[in-house]
Amino acid sequence: xxxxxxxxxxxxxxxxxxNRLTGSRQAIVDNMPGVTRDRLYAEVxxxxxxxxxxxxxxxxxDSGHPLDExxxxxxxxxxxxxxxxxxxxxxxxxPIGVDRDIAxxxxxxxxxxxxxxxxxxxxxxxxxxWSTTGLGFDRVVGVSAEHKRNIxxxxxxxxxxxxxxxxxxxxxxxxxxxxxxxxxxxxxILNFLAGEDRALxxxxxxxxxxxxxxxxxFGEKPVRxxxxxxxxxxxxxxxxxxxxxxxxxxxxxxxxxVCVLVMDGQEIATExxxxxxxxxxxxxxxxxxxxxxxxxxPKTPKLGDETRDRxxxxxxxxxxxxxxxxxxxxxxxxxxxxxxxxxxxENRGRRxxxxxxxxxxxxxxxxxxxxxxxxxxxxxxxYCTQVSVNPPSFAFFVNDTKIISTSFKRHVERxxxxxxxxxxxxxxxxxxxxDRKSH
Numbered sequence: 473x474x475x476x477x478x479x480x481x482x483x484x485x486x487x488x489x490x491n492r493l494t495g496s497r498q499a500i501v502d503n504m505p506g507v508t509r510d511r512l513y514a515e516v517x518x519x520x521x522x523x524x525x526x527x528x529x530x531x532x533x534d535s536g537h538p539l540d541e542x543x544x545x546x547x548x549x550x551x552x553x554x555x556x557x558x559x560x561x562x563x564x565x566x567p568i569g570v571d572r573d574i575a576x577x578x579x580x581x582x583x584x585x586x587x588x589x590x591x592x593x594x595x596x597x598x599x600x601x602w603s604t605t606g607l608g609f610d611r612v613v614g615v616s617a618e619h620k621r622n623i624x625x626x627x628x629x630x631x632x633x634x635x636x637x638x639x640x641x642x643x644x645x646x647x648x649x650x651x652x653x654x655x656x657x658x659x660x661i662l663n664f665l666a667g668e669d670r671a672l673x674x675x676x677x678x679x680x681x682x683x684x685x686x687x688x689x690f691g692e693k694p695v696r697x698x699x700x701x702x703x704x705x706x707x708x709x710x711x712x713x714x715x716x717x718x719x720x721x722x723x724x725x726x727x728x729x730v731c732v733l734v735m736d737g738q739e740i741a742t743e744x745x746x747x748x749x750x751x752x753x754x755x756x757x758x759x760x761x762x763x764x765x766x767x768x769x770p771k772t773p774k775l776g777d778e779t780r781d782r783x784x785x786x787x788x789x790x791x792x793x794x795x796x797x798x799x800x801x802x803x804x805x806x807x808x809x810x811x812x813x814x815x816x817x818e819n820r821g822r823r824x825x826x827x828x829x830x831x832x833x834x835x836x837x838x839x840x841x842x843x844x845x846x847x848x849x850x851x852x853x854x855y856c857t858q859v860s861v862n863p864p865s866f867a868f869f870v871n872d873t874k875i876i877s878t879s880f881k882r883h884v885e886r887x888x889x890x891x892x893x894x895x896x897x898x899x900x901x902x903x904x905x906x907d908r909k910s911h
Contacts, residue, residue, distance in 0.1 A: 482530025563589030816896030
């Protein structure tokens with residue numbers, strides 16, 4: 473997905489607009505200028521429009537204050553990294569000197585700009601926009617973040633300026649993203665697979681700043697590997713550079729077919745690792761868990777079994793995901809990675825025949841304890857069908873979707889996984905109320 477960044481001076485309603493566009497309360501809203509100092513981001517999904525929205529600190533160019541200078545550096549980087557800039561100012565007050573300085577900075581960037589003149593709460597205030605149009609930008613929209621006025625118009629402008637997602641994928645090559653925390657060995661793994669030093673390898677965390685694509689051969693099959701900057705905990709994202717590395721990692725997950733989550737064998741299954749694994753599966757991508765630096769661990773008789781059990785316990789929601797123990801330094805175990813990834817990609821595109829699904833339906837109907845409502849209404853399944861692949865998705869048509877229990881949903885997924893090999897791939901199961909008119 474593309475990146476849209478909100479830029480403007482303090483106290484013009486940037487955070488309010490961020491919350492309005494993302495449908496969240498992530499950004500702190502306060503009448504005191506300078507409340508938003510760190511970058512905040514969220515996904516915006518409006519129909520066919522999908523992008524990351526970034527909220528930045530209020531700009532006060534030339535103030536001389538150290539904090540304002542830091543914000544300026546971060547915003548300059550934000551401008552550089554973004555596909556579209558959303559320039560927010562106070563529409564009722566009109567542009568002041570600081571706004572004109574920011575406008576000059578934005579014009580020099582050459583990036584597409586949409587001006588959102590906020591606090592235009594009523595059509596009678598539209599005539600106050602004349603001073604804003606004088607800044608020299610073609611796209612000016614009078615909006616009210618508080619009252620949701622002209623938000624759709626604003627999104628239309630953004631839609632017209634964002635690059636087409638179709639341009640991001642011009643080939644049918646399998647795409648693999650190497651993801652994980654900093655300094656776990658992602659670049660070393662990429663270099664091993666590529667057979668040469670394509671990525672800069674260093675013991676310093678955060679060496680890889682950008683997502684880098686490298687085409688390698690897995691046997692006779694060419695694949696595109698996306699090496700990413702390390703994901704940091706949000707509390708540790710203390711610079712704009714590291715922040716945008718995080719966003720780029722999520723962009724890499726979006727682009728990938730299969731993600732390889734690399735973990736340090738000396739610090740496995742962190743909360744961050746679990747969160748990222750969940751994000752991969754939520755986005756319908758294939759997943760492989762890879763424990764690196766295995767050679768650095770003290771050798772004990774049950775080390776492998778104990779580590780595997782601990783990972784399975786910590787990643788209880790991904791029990792179907794294959795796991796590898798490797799050493800990128802020596803190459804030990806990495807020879808298994810290409811086949812594992814290709815198998816997961818195949819499983820992600822797998823279909824179940826109608827005959828097998830019918831047998832599944834028969835087994836489910838024989839399930840001893842079908843869910844039922846408090847009034848005694850028992851769940852009945854009319855039929856099921858596979859609706860798509862990548863990831864495999866199934867629709868079950870039932871008499872009442874409200875009485876389906878969580879345990880029954882898990883039971884159905886287990887049954888589907890018994891029918892075919894879906895290792896490493898999430899399954900999507902949809903429950904649909906049977907149309908009574910069809911009876």
